[in-house]
Structure formats: C-alpha cells, structure tokens
Amino acid sequence: MAIVSDTVLEIALNLLGFVVGIALGIFSYIGFKNTGSPTLFRLNISFFSIGIGFGVVGFGYMIELFVLGYGQIDGWIQTLGIGIQTVGYFFIAFSHGIKSFFPKSRYFKSIVFPLFIIPGNALEHIIRSISFILLVYGTIETIMSYMESRKRSTIFVAAGLGLLALGEFLGWYSVVFPKSILYLVSLSTKIIGLGALFVPISQVPLRGGMKFGGSV
Numbered sequence: 001m002a003i004v005s006d007t008v009l010e011i012a013l014n015l016l017g018f019v020v021g022i023a024l025g026i027f028s029y030i031g032f033k034n035t036g037s038p039t040l041f042r043l044n045i046s047f048f049s050i051g052i053g054f055g056v057v058g059f060g061y062m063i064e065l066f067v068l069g070y071g072q073i074d075g076w077i078q079t080l081g082i083g084i085q086t087v088g089y090f091f092i093a094f095s096h097g098i099k100s101f102f103p104k105s106r107y108f109k110s111i112v113f114p115l116f117i118i119p120g121n122a123l124e125h126i127i128r129s130i131s132f133i134l135l136v137y138g139t140i141e142t143i144m145s146y147m148e149s150r151k152r153s154t155i156f157v158a159a160g161l162g163l164l165a166l167g168e169f170l171g172w173y174s175v176v177f178p179k180s181i182l183y184l185v186s187l188s189t190k191i192i193g194l195g196a197l198f199v200p201i202s203q204v205p206l207r208g209g210m211k212f213g214g215s216v
Contacts, residue, residue, distance in 0.1 A: 006184070007061060007065055008065075009184060010057075010061065010183065010184065010187065011058050011061045011062050011065070012058075013058075013184065013187040013188060013191060014054045014055070014057045014058030014061070014081075014187065015054070015055070015058040015059070015062075016054075016191055017050075017051070017054030017058070017187065017190060017191050017194065018051050018052070018054040018055035018058055018059075019051070020051070020191060020194045020195060020198065021047050021048070021050040021051020021052070021053075021054055021055075021088075021194060022047075022048065022051040022052075022055075023051075023198070024043075024047035024050075024051070024194065024197060024198055024201050025044055025045075025046075025047035025048035025051055027198075027201045027202050028040050028041075028043040028044040028046075028047055028201060029044045031201075032044055042091045042092075042094055043091070043092070043201070045088070045091050046088040046089070046090075046091035046092045047088065047197075047201075048088070049084055049085065049087045049088030049091070050084075050085050050088035050089070050194070052084050053081045053082065053083070053084035053085030053086075053087075053088065054081065054085070055081075056077065056080055056081035056084060057077055057078050057080075057081035057082075060074075060077035060080075060081070061077060064077070075124070078124070079123055079124045079127065082124060082127050082128060082131070082171075083127050085131065086127050086130055086131045086134070089130075089131050089134040089135055089138075089164070090134055092134065092135070092138050092161065093134040093135075093137050093138050125172065128168050128171055128172040129172065131168045132165055132168045132169055132172065135161055135162075135164050135165035135168060136165050138161045139158055139161040139162045139165055142154060142157050142158040142161055143158050146158060153199070153200035153203070154200075156196050156197065156199045156200050157196075157197060157200055159193075159196045160193045160194065160195075160196035160197035161193065161197075162193070163189050163190065163192050163193030163196060164189075164190055164193035164194070166189050166193075167186045167187070167188075167189035167190030167193060168186070168190070170182050170183075170185055170186035170189060171183060171186035171187075171190075174186055
C-alpha cells in the first residue's frame with residue numbers, strides 16, 4: 001500500500017511538472033510571437049521539452065499502474081522522460097551562448113566527472129549528469145548576468161535554474177539510494193524551480209521582451 005501511495009504521489013508531482021512546463025512554454029511562445037526574440041524561441045522549445053518530459057513519466061506511470069495494473073513500474077519510462085527534459089536543459093544552456101560542454105576547471109571536473117562512473121542504470125546516470133552540468137552552467141551564467149544588470153527578474157531565473165540543478169542532483173542520488181524519499185524531494189525541488197522561472201517568463205507577453213542570462 002505504501003509503495004502504491006508513493007507512486008501515486010510521484011505521478012501527481014510529474015503531472016504538476018507537466019502543467020507548469022507547458023504553461024512556461026506557452027508564455028515563451030507568446031513572447032516570441034510578440035518580439036521575434038531567438039532566445040524566447042529557444043526557451044519555448046526548452047520549456048515544452050521539460051513539460052513533455054514530466055508528462056511522459058507521469059502519464060506513463062499512470063497508465064502502467066491504473067490501466068495495465070502492473071505491480072512494478074518500468075524504469076525505462078523515467079529514463080525516457082529525463083532524456084526529454086535534458087533536451088530542454090540544453091536549450092536553456094544554449095540561450096546563454098554555451099561555449100564548452102565540459103568545464104575547463106580541473107577542480108570542477110573533479111566534482112562533476114564522478115557523477116558518470118557510479119554503477120547501476122548507466123544511461124540514467126549519464127543523462128542526469130548531463131542535465132546537472134547544463135543547469136549549473138546556466139545558473140552560473142545567470143548569476144554573472146545579475147552582477148552586471150542587477151535586474152530582479154534575473155534573480156528568479158538564477159534561483160529557478162539552481163533549484164532545477166539541485167533537483168537533478170538529488171534525483172541522481174535517488175538512483176544510487178533507491179526506495180528513499182530523495183526522488184520525491186527531487187521532483188518537488190524541480191517543480192519549485194520551474195515555479196521560480198514562471199515569475200519572469202509569465203511577464204514576457206506583458207512587457208514584450210526579456211533578458212535571459214544576458215541574452216535577448
């Protein structure tokens with residue numbers, strides 16, 4: 001019963017992430033139509049991808065649990081959903097004019113590369129690691145942009161990306177330590193991150209444009 005309850009909560013959180021991601025994608029698309037901004041076009045793709053990724057996991061688990069009656073949820077659904085979300089994270093990083101996929105700092109490499117060598121579901125580990133790197137890159141670039149512009153909206157963007165990165169990091173650990181509460185905390189953290197991004201993105205149609213990490 002407890003397993004079913006946890007799965008239902010996971011489904012609900014993923015469906016909430018789906019709704020928030022799609023809403024952000026719609027606002028970004030409206031902003032793109034109003035301004036023609038390439039950055040908003042990339043963000044449109046990004047948020048739709050993130051929302052669809054959440055939806056794949058949420059609807060996939062819901063079909064397996066309530067329609068097919070499976071007692072065990074297939075892990076490939078989550079891996080597929082995370083992969084689609086990673087496409088969205090790439091477009092967020094690309095909006096910052098990403099210069100290098102891997103960090104040049106030896107110190108940063110010593111922190112990041114161990115994420116790739118933990119045994120288990122190798123594909124899911126790699127996807128989560130890539131997501132984490134892309135989101136950390138976006139967070140750092142946004143913070144640097146805030147130091148230059150001091151715009152309040154940039155704080156929400158940095159906080160949102162940072163929470164998404166933390167969510168992916170916790171999600172990675174939830175694979176290393178299965179049957180823990182970490183996965184639910186990871187989902188909640190990512191949704192809160194999307195909520196933080198919703199604040200500046202939702203104002204795009206009203207203001208007619210925005211800065212995102214120093215890019216227009």
